[in-house]
Amino acid sequence: MWRNQKNTSSHRQGDNNNRLGLVVAIIFLLTGSLIYRLYYIQVSQSDMYTALAADQHEISSKLIPDRGKIIITDSAGGGDTQYTLATNKDFYLLYAIPKDIVNPEEAASNLYDFFDQPRIAANLSSSLVKNTEADFETRLSAINNDDSLTPEDKQKKLADEIKRQTDLKNSGTLAQQTEIKKEQELASEKAVIIDAYVKKLSRPGGVYTIIENKVSDDDLMKFYAFMNNKVATSTINAADLSISLGKVINNKTGAELNITGFNFEIKKFRYYPEENIASHLLGFVSYSDEAGAGSYGLEEFFNEELAGKIGSLKGERGVDNSIIVDDREYVKPTPGSDLLLTIDRSVEFYACDQLKKTVDKFQAIGGTVIALDAKTGAVLAMCSVPDFDPNNYQNVSDMAVFKNPAIFDQYEPGSVFKAITMSIALDQGKVTPSTTYKDAGEIYIDGWSKPIKNSDFSTKGGHGVVDMNFVLENSLNTGAIFAMRQAGAKTFADYVKKYGFGEKTGIELGSEASGDINNLLRNNIRDVDAATASFGQGISVTPLQMVSAYQVFANKGYLMKPFIVKEIDHPDGSKETISPVQERQVISEKTATTILGMLANVVQSGHAKKAAVPGYYIGGKTGTAQIPVNGKYVKDRFNHTFVGIVPIDNPRFVMLTYIDSPKGVTYAEATALPLWTNIATFMLQYYQVPKTRS
Secondary structure, three states: OHHHHHHHHHHHHHHHHHHHHHHHHHHHHHHHHHHHHHHHHHHHOHHHHHHHHHHHHEEEEEEOOOOOOEEEEEOHHHOOEEEEEEEEEEEEEEEEOHHHOOOHHHHHHHHHHHHHHHHHHHHHHHHHHHHHHHHHHHHHHHHHOOOOOOHHHHHHHHHHHHHHHHHHHHHOHHHHHHHHHHHHHHHHHHHHHHHHHHHHHOOOOOOOEEEEEEEOHHHHHHHHHHHHHHHOOOOOOHHHEEEEOOEEEEOOOOOEOOOOOEEEEEEEEEEOOOOOOOHHHHOEEEOOOOOOEEEOHHHHHOHHHHHOEOEEEEEEEOOOOOEEEEEEEEEOOEOOOEEEEEEEHHHHHHHHHHHHHHHHHOOOOEEEEEEEEOOOOEEEEEEEEOOOOHHHHHHOOOHHHHOOHHHHOOEOOHHHHHHHHHHHHHHOOOOOOOOEEEEOOEEOOOOOOOOEEOOOHHHHOOOEEEEHHHHHHHOOHHHHHHHHHHHOHHHHHHHHHHOOOOOOOOOOOOOOOOOEOHHHOOOOOOHHHHHHHHOOOOOEEOHHHHHHHHHHHHOOOEEEOOEOEEEEEOOOOOEEEOOOOEEEEOOOHHHHHHHHHHHHHHHHHOOOHHHOOOOOOOEEEEEEEEEEEOOEEEEEEEEEEEEEEEOOOOOOEEEEEEEEOOOOOOOHHHOHHHHHHHHHHHHHHHOOOOOOOO
């Protein structure tokens, strides 16, 4: 028994030992697990948990600096009053709270109806009308360019096409067809936009998604009234609403008006007080992030200077959600620098207004005006149409409108280039104003099957023995070829490059084109390429390059770099003054003076008589050039240019006016020239330039 008892006791002791070992093992494992967990949290994942803790107790925020202003001056009355072209203004940022929106599809449809439908419908109407007009012009152009038709058949077909188009308009059929197309395209775009809204509004737990940037007071009130009236039994007028302490208030009841799932906050956005004026110069600021970024024009070119430097604020959050200021980190934002432009406000306004009137009058595709200070190259005015309102750039359906035609469009300049050709021959001593040649009215070029004719050949034939003054006054293509040949094709090409053609001017604006003089850059220049280039065909230039070349005549033969910013005002109070830059001497002072006199004769006795301004000696040259499409010149489309210098005896400014494809007229004397004269007359009076001619 004792043995049995002993055995039992031993068995029990063994069980106890086993249990103890198990407990110890469990404790060991738990301790090891705890140690590993502490290591994992405190060492391996310390950054993540520090961030999570900070998220609970710390607040941090980007501090967006004020973007620099863009400013112009006005010299009216002899002063230099400043006006702001681009500044910053408080608007509302409308956002949605997806977790509070019960029916995303319905909300998306409402957003589309309010924000998108009116804009898209207007853009579609405009584009469809343009497409219809373009189709009509294409039909007319095809008839005009059909060489198989006799003149009588051509006139009959043109008349039939015009009648067909008129009947379509008068019967209402065209309007009906346009409306059907609009509704079809509208439905297609609607589906895409609503789908995008639904995705934004359907995020589970979402507390913030931006719906619309830069909402004005009026539009915010209209939105609240619109959304309220969609669901409420009683309607509210936007005029009965106001904003007080960040809330929309119903003025009739004094109660706050809430729209479930939507709210707003005040935020600074870029604002352009003058709207379309100088829009191509300015560009705009787009907001893909908080700070925004400049697109096109000065906003893009000087984005870094204008934007300033973002600051930051970091602090602790208390239990009552208050901000604990002790030990917070604060980096002050640095405001952007201000740009002071060379543009004169009154001149810009007048030039742009006259340009729009001319483009509208002749139903042209577009046009450009550039005025430069004759001595410095400073831009006094630069505008083009069609333009846009940078406050509402998102409403522009054709992004090509954003590109500045003055520096981006490349076109064949036509006869305005003859002054360049003549100056080269003069500078080489190969011709003088009295040098003569025999004009037959046309000339054959080796390797080219058709003769090159003067523009007046069909009415006047050859002019016989004439001098170089007569060549410019009457814009003879054969005379330009004669002058080029006296200098030599290679020398001619070298001068063309010295004038700055084929390269960017370097003006402080984005998206500048270089032009195209590739025909003159070959080792062996073809005769026909040199010949056509001498009168401004077969090469392409930008309007700014063309007016800069004439500025050489007005500045004793020196090419100046055109510039548009005359001062950068930094936030620390320092100012950076931009000085004129002399690029190089292209022709001698004697040649420049001679060509000025010849250009004065063009206005006095030649094709540019309409440029005359009483009391002043004016010099300039017209240019009319056919427009190539798909490698072939279109017979009924022309670009018109006039470049003038005033006063010719003491140049104050050089100006170019350009009209693209005016309807109903062939020559620049009817379009670009009168436009130039109107603006030049205004500028002479505005700057109080003394009269020197009785």
